[in-house]
Amino acid sequence: MERIGRTLKKVWNYKWIYIMLIPVMAYFIVFRYIPMYGITIAFKDYNIFKGVLGSPWVGLDVFKKIFANKNFWSAIKNTFVLNLTALAVSFPLTIIVSLMLNELAGVRFKKITQSILYLPHFISWVVVAGIATNLFALQEGTINSILQRFGIGPIPFLSSEGWWIITYVICNVWKEIGWGTIIYLAALTGVDETLYEASYLDGASKFQRLIYITLPSIKSIIVTMLILNISKMMSIGLDAPLLLGNAKVMGVSEVISTYTYRIGIEKAQYSQSTAIGLFQSVVNIIILVAADKFAKAIGEEGII
Amino acid sequence: MKEKDKKKKLTFGMLVIYILITLLAFACLYPFLNVLACSLSGYNPVLSGKVTFYPIDFTIEAYKQILKRPTIWTAMRTTVMVTLLGTALSLVLTILAAYGLSIQDLPGRKFMTGLILFTMYFGGGMIPTFLVVKGVGLYNTLGALFIPQSISVFNFIVMRTFFKELPESLTDAARIDGASYMRVLLKIVLPLSLAVIATIGLFYAVGYWNSYFDALIYIQDGDKYTLQLRLRSLLFGNELGNAADDVGGTVVMPQSLKMATVAVSTLPILVVYPWLQKYFVKGVMLGSVKG
Numbered sequence: 001m002e003r004i005g006r007t008l009k010k011v012w013n014y015k016w017i018y019i020m021l022i023p024v025m026a027y028f029i030v031f032r033y034i035p036m037y038g039i040t041i042a043f044k045d046y047n048i049f050k051g052v053l054g055s056p057w058v059g060l061d062v063f064k065k066i067f068a069n070k071n072f073w074s075a076i077k078n079t080f081v082l083n084l085t086a087l088a089v090s091f092p093l094t095i096i097v098s099l100m101l102n103e104l105a106g107v108r109f110k111k112i113t114q115s116i117l118y119l120p121h122f123i124s125w126v127v128v129a130g131i132a133t134n135l136f137a138l139q140e141g142t143i144n145s146i147l148q149r150f151g152i153g154p155i156p157f158l159s160s161e162g163w164w165i166i167t168y169v170i171c172n173v174w175k176e177i178g179w180g181t182i183i184y185l186a187a188l189t190g191v192d193e194t195l196y197e198a199s200y201l202d203g204a205s206k207f208q209r210l211i212y213i214t215l216p217s218i219k220s221i222i223v224t225m226l227i228l229n230i231s232k233m234m235s236i237g238l239d240a241p242l243l244l245g246n247a248k249v250m251g252v253s254e255v256i257s258t259y260t261y262r263i264g265i266e267k268a269q270y271s272q273s274t275a276i277g278l279f280q281s282v283v284n285i286i287i288l289v290a291a292d293k294f295a296k297a298i299g300e301e302g303i304i
Numbered sequence: 305m306k307e308k309d310k311k312k313k314l315t316f317g318m319l320v321i322y323i324l325i326t327l328l329a330f331a332c333l334y335p336f337l338n339v340l341a342c343s344l345s346g347y348n349p350v351l352s353g354k355v356t357f358y359p360i361d362f363t364i365e366a367y368k369q370i371l372k373r374p375t376i377w378t379a380m381r382t383t384v385m386v387t388l389l390g391t392a393l394s395l396v397l398t399i400l401a402a403y404g405l406s407i408q409d410l411p412g413r414k415f416m417t418g419l420i421l422f423t424m425y426f427g428g429g430m431i432p433t434f435l436v437v438k439g440v441g442l443y444n445t446l447g448a449l450f451i452p453q454s455i456s457v458f459n460f461i462v463m464r465t466f467f468k469e470l471p472e473s474l475t476d477a478a479r480i481d482g483a484s485y486m487r488v489l490l491k492i493v494l495p496l497s498l499a500v501i502a503t504i505g506l507f508y509a510v511g512y513w514n515s516y517f518d519a520l521i522y523i524q525d526g527d528k529y530t531l532q533l534r535l536r537s538l539l540f541g542n543e544l545g546n547a548a549d550d551v552g553g554t555v556v557m558p559q560s561l562k563m564a565t566v567a568v569s570t571l572p573i574l575v576v577y578p579w580l581q582k583y584f585v586k587g588v589m590l591g592s593v594k595g
Contacts, residue, residue, distance in 0.1 A: 011411050016485045017404045021416065024401040024455065028420060031452045035428020035436050052435065097328065100321045109322075115581055116329040122573050122580065124514035126532045130539040130566050131335045134342065134559055142338055145353030178332065206317055238517060243536070264431045265521050277429030285425060304425075 042275035062275045072276065075259040078252055079236045085165055087229055090173050090180065095222065097177060098184035099214065117178025125175075125239035132171050132244060133158065164249040168240060183225065184218060191217040220300055228303050231291035234283045256280050343367065343564035350559050366564035376565070378527055379534035382446065383513060386530060390450030390512040395505050397455050402463035403489050424457045430521075437522060448522035449530065450512060459504045466500045467493060503583035506576060513572065531569050538565055 011018070037052070042062055044055040066072050097117075104110040120128070135142050136157035147153040157167045195213045204212070215222075238257035245253030254262075256276065264273025292304045337357055342350055346361025354360060370376055404410065405417050427433070433452065442448040470493060478488050494501070516532030523529060529537075539562050 007411055010409070014407070014410055014485075017407060017410060020400045020485070020489075021404040024397055024404070025416065025419070027397060027455055028423065030440065031433065031436060032423045032427060033419075035432035036426070038428050038432025038435055041432070041435075052432075097325075100325055103318065103321050104325065105318075113325050113329045115577075116332050118581055118584075119577065120332055122510055122514075122577065123570060124516065124532055126514075126516050126536045126539070127566050127570050130535065130562060131339055133539065134563060135335060135338060140351060140353040140559070142342075142353060142356055146356065174332065174335070177328075206315075243540070260430055261521075265434070270431050270435070274429060274431045277431065281426055281429065288425065 039274060039278050041271050042278045044271060046271040046274075048270075062271045063279070066272055066275050066279075071254070071259065074251070075254050075256050076234075079255040079257075080233060081252065082165065082168060082241065082255060083233050083236055086169050086172050089169050090177060091226065091229065093173060094177055094180040095184060098181040098188065099210065101181060101185060102188045102214075114178070114181075117181065119178070120175045121179035123175065125237075125243050128171055128175055129240070129243035132167065136167055158244070158246065159248045161249050161252045164244070165252055168244055168253070171244060172240060184221065187218045187221040188214070223298070223300050224295065224303065227291045227295045227300070231288045231303065232284075234280055234287060339563045339566050339570075343560050343567050345560060347560075366560040367568070370561055370564050370568065375526070375529070375534055376531075376568070379529050379531045380569075382528060383531035386446055386449045387509050387512040389446075390454065391505055391509045393450060394454045394456070394459075394508040395501065398459050398463055398504060399489075399494070399501070401455065401460050402467050403493060406464050406467035420457060420460060434521060443522060444524045444528065446528060449515075449518050453515075453518065456508070456511075459507060463497075463500060463504055466497060470496055499583060502579070506580045506583070509576070510573060510580065535565055535569050538562060 041052055041055060043057060043059060044052075045058045045061070046052070047055045050056075101110065101114065104113070136144070138144060138154050138156055138159065141157075143157070144154040147155065155163060157163050191214060195217075196209060199209050199213060234256070236255045236257055238255075238261060241253045241255045242258050242261065245258070260273050260276050260280075263269045263276065288304065292302045296302050334357075338355070341355045341357060341359050343366050344359035344362055344364065345355045346363050349355050349360035401420070405413055405420075407413065428436075437443060437448050437452050442451060474492055474496075475488050478492055479485075483491070514532060516530065516536060519530040519533040520536075523533065
């Protein structure tokens with residue numbers, strides 16, 4: 001009883017803080033939690049006139065419908081293919097670039113190159129896709145006209161499915177490689193300097209230092225980042241595939257997010273689109289929890 | 305540090321690293337150069353794909369033409385407005401959330417923080433959110449472009465981490481002197497946090513400036529198009545369907561015109577970039593400290 005009294009007194013003391021938090025909590029309830037309730041339309045036959053509450057329940061019918069659609073499975077496959085290819089290229093590349101940046105001696109040179117490498121992260125996908133479409137165009141695209149001078153091509157970067165995946169990966173790497181190095185560079189500055197000194201006195205070569213000191217020192221961040229990235233395999237940004245994709249490469253560029261958009265917004269199949277989103281969220285959480293468990297099992301920090 | 309630098313003599317290996325990094329930096333810059341070169345070149349060089357690094361048959365005709373289009377100006381105005389209003393609202397809400405929830409013995413703090421953090425892992429998704437936005441009457445208004453996404457949980461974590469690290473003695477002393485919480489926030493906490501507020505403000509601003517998807521799904525009228533959405537319909541025309549059903553979308557534009565539009569719409573980012581990059585590394589690191 002006394003405890004409750006004390007708490008109430010504290011609450012009263014903090015009344016202005018609660019008042020400050022009202023708009024914040026209102027925001028989260030209206031725009032984040034009410035939509036979660038809206039997920040129920042994945043189990044309903046949503047009717048725009050009856051609304052979320054009034055539409056009739058249909059159990060798992062909507063899920064049966066989406067699972068029966070081969071476009072859905074193709075979107076899942078494409079999401080994995082694009083994510084895995086991008087990860088396979090950008091993950092090692094980011095680490096290599098970080099290691100190289102870390103070796104640079106000139107402070108000025110290092111600063112300038114870093115600024116340049118971070119820049120593309122802040123450019124919108126519309127602009128990136130616009131530039132890419134211009135550079136990689138089949139006719140009069142700069143890349144193809146350079147290649148042609150060497151007797152190569154023209155290469156259908158944007159209109160053949162195989163090449164499109166490569167273009168997608170190039171654009172992603174271009175945009176995010178510099179940004180990705182930040183976390184590794186921070187870890188690299190934390191490597192114990194005395195270890196380098198000792199190895200230097202022992203006559204270790206640069207390569208030996210890399211293998212025996214640098215990499216082991218940042219191993220844990222590498223593993224964590226890898227697990228974190230793998231845990232995001234099912235989610236994919238909508239911007240890149242939607243903006244870079246076109247009718248010719250739909251077979252590889254239609255991913256879960258763009259599929260959700262097309263079914264939901266363009267075709268107004270609200271229930272189906274929501275069901276796809278829910279399926280994706282649930283799989284995401286399962287992968288995330290599994291990845292977290294795995295990380296802890298191998299003695300690394302968890303990721304949740 | 306000096307000791308270390310001395311040891312890094314210019315060996316063959318180092319030379320290779322320098323060359324590779326220079327090439328990489330060049331690869332990051334080249335697309336921008338190409339945009340400028342294309343936008344400032346004459347008709348024929350662009351058509352024949354000769355333009356690579358520098359303008360050929362220099363002309364600013366493309367810029368003149370795109371700046372003549374009223375739709376560009378309308379879109380620019382909309383985007384500036386959404387960016388300003390959105391950044392202001394986002395900052396206010398993020399500061400309130402971070403300040404309130406950085407008070408350790410606030411009853412209910414854990415619950416409210418949990419409620420916020422949970423939304424990082426699970427959400428309603430595109431359509432349920434769309435229906436809420438429509439339901440509260442924001443559909444086809446500029447409010448839809450910033451109110452539904454005004455707080456980023458990541459930025460909230462960054463700011464809360466920063467507030468938590470402020471010396472408690474300062475705020476406590478003010479409280480004992482009888483200052484209200486609002487006063488403590490305005491007179492003590494905020495002046496000490498200008499750097500982090502500037503960083504997060506810039507993050508929000510860049511986010512609003514660059515976002516186009518919200519405009520794509522929430523905006524119907526062409527005169528409410530944002531810059532990115534206008535840019536998209538200029539760059540890609542009708543390729544993807546419903547985004548480009550008014551002027552500009554259906555006309556085939558020469559590359560120079562497109563690239564001039566790209567340059568104009570990216571310029572503000574390039575202008576704030578020096579400030580942005582001064583702070584963001586620290587912001588990223590603060591954010592990776594989990595709360």
